[in-house]
Amino acid sequence: MHVDSTLNQLKNLLGEDKLPSSYGVYFKNTLVALCHALEDHILQHHYEEEKYKPLLFVTFQKGKWYLQEAERYRDLAIHSRHITIAAVADSGFADHPTSQLANVDLIHLAEDDCLVQEWNLVILAPDYAAMVLCRELSPEEYYQGSEPQIDTERKFYGLWTFDRTLVEKAFTILTQSTSHYNPSLTEKLNQERSHLKNIPASGAVDLSGVVNRIVSYLQMSQEELYTVNRQTRELRDLEGQALKLNRNLGASKLQAFLRMAQRVDQNDPYNPCASLQVSALAETLGQILDLPTLRLRRLRLAGLLFRIGLAEAPQEVFARKSQNPETAQFWKDRPILSSRLLSSMSELQPINEIVLHQLEYWDGSGSPDGLKGTQIPLEARILGLVSYFQELTQPRGDRPAYSLSTALEKCQSYSGTRFDPDLVESLKTVIRLTEMGLMQLPNRPTQLPPVWLEE
Template sequence: MQPEATLNQLKNVLDHGQLPSSYGVYFKNTLVALCHALEDHVLQTCSVISEEKPLLLVTFQQGKWYLQEADRYYDIAQCSSEVAIAAVADSGFATHKTGQLDNVSLIHLNLDDSLVEEWNLIIFAPNYAAMVLCHELSPDEYRADGYPQVDTERKFYGLWTFDRTLVQTAAHILTERYRPYNSSLADRLLEKQQQISEITNTTPVDLTGVVSRIVTYLQTSQQQLITINRQKRELVELEGQALKLNRNLAANKLQAFLRMAQKIDERDHDNPIASLQVSALAEVLGQILDLPTLKLRRLRLAGLLYRIGLAEAPIEVFTHRASQLDEASAAFWRDRSVFGAQLLATMPELVPIQKIVLQHLEYWDGSGKPNGLKGEGISLEARILGLVAYFQEQTQPRGDRAAMSLTEALDKCLEYSGIRFDPALVESLSTVIRLVEIGLMKLPDRPSQLPTVWLEETITNKS
């Protein structure tokens, strides 16, 4: 950690350099949980009295996930006296409505400033204070494990606390680190901090709720990590079964993945052949775009495996719309591409497939998950898979939503053209659906080549 790091400076000014007991190394998904818990407290205790509204100092590291939180911070700003947000210049702040608010100040970080390695949330109000303060491990500190390929597995030195003295001290340090970018803003933030600290006629906030929320978020975060380990164990068990039939390790791993994917589809009674249909339609779009044979093969396999991250998902994920899910179930749905990629990472031969699965929930405008990739920064195969998976999902019922017709599902895709989806791919999909509607082609329900293992259990059950 660099000497100028906010965490390091805070440690140096404390007696004996003693940081709170919460200090340690955290995975990114845990820090997301902590920040969301504190942000939810701001939203749920939103005051109409301006003197009671908190000051927020935020550092969005390199801004890789800002667009996923942009609308959320628009609401948070309404509940805050002032919000100062630091991120790299091309992170999207300047063009988003949040960045246009009068009480939001933007600090565009230089890439050589160590602040781009930090992820901070400081909340300072007259009646409470809270913060999450973090600094990512350097490449050398990742050691033998190497830099993680999955974003949520990145590691940070970090702490969280409600200690008012610690929060105020950290706020002062972070404000001074903003000074080289905007001296007048730094002066104003320090003045605001002083004004807040001098307010004494306020009722202390009961933080029982936010502490409970933190525990819940952390439990959910931990549950996700446990789930990934459980999925990996199940994969090992399935691989062991496959080894009895074939001693080729790579082939057996792939068979294990395919069996797992088939079991997931069988759990989804409303959409039991999702993977087959998605793989088939993705292959059709790939053929229209004249993809090379190798890329077509990868796209076809990614279509069969794109839902593998839902292996341990609660049944509600398959029976309810996303907006109706509780926090734990919603987390499985939101992060399914990450879970899938983590599973596929156990088989090095599937690295190209892993990349497609990981990126298929990225959006054309950069607002998708998990890394906020944008436009052609998303692989073409992942863009195809993301569009086709969404289209296919709309044609099937989900919870209290009826299945859409092909035209209705296409219209939904057209609504998101240039937002979620590559406009050129939406146009290609439109061509396919028009041909289907006028009877010149049939919408395929399975890819041209299908591993026999996928249908083995189904055939056995029917005989």
């Protein structure tokens, strides 16, 4: 990677181990999907007050500019505070109506500027921050024989994140890298950014929607790439590309799911650490039962994703104080809603099974399939017991948090009806050891996925 590239400067500034886990090599289609998902969030979220509109800084690769993107940025400008577009002079911007808008400024990059090989989208708003940074691999960086033959096979070093600190640093790098073109514009952008910092968040932005779009776009980009490759390559080549793409997209989609799970926790004022604590305690029970490593890994992940279906839930669902029938049903159906989301990623099918059956009861009276006894997957039985216990140890509405002993007693009252008696005994062992001071109740799993983003 070029030493002066935005990505490399960010990496040097932070240290490679501090970059988000999304950092890696991406196919072009994946990056288009990510950028469009973030742009669509802006197009579909209308701010009544000008001060909440986002500040955008975008750079476009030389020779990769298309008219439909110019039209898209004209629409984006309507919903943005200010947009800075950096591209080579012959990109077509200057002749397009987008460049005439009062809140759009162009930077004409020199032909030898390293930015002409980059494709960046940086968004700063009072409510959120997001970005996609990428730089195309040079011909020398492709393995011999893997050079792209068609446009969709082009590869980029890239990353995407919602981490405001990283986005702020990238914004600074880009403004400094382009300051010699238009110093007054750089000063203006710095003033705009300083002004944004003093604006309190409106609380009206829910990023779970944009993450949903990212998952959908990634799925579509995968299907499109399959179609193109199927028409242009032999079956053996297609299979090789598909395997590489699956790994790339799989990591991105899993990251999107984990981000959604975090949003659920953030939206739940009574239980903001549910995913971490449920995953940790489920793992502990799995270790007591001597589950193999693979099953433990699946159980940990199921714990992190066990209520992802509540990503779009109204706040009343979490309060559970005066639920109407609709919100009560929403809460009851959380395993089904979670399963529908996870089903879009076939690699998560074993985790999906655990999450779907977490509310099956030992006596067969649970949902969604009325499974009974050992018909219920063991990991699902563990998840159901642990999530119920953890919920009791947190306050909910007018109900105070129960002590570990009281929460255990309530679980024991359902032994043989709702819960597997043997698992209740295992949970009892953990709680008793905790109360005796011989162990600490875990608050996070032993191996937290690196794509678990913001603490």
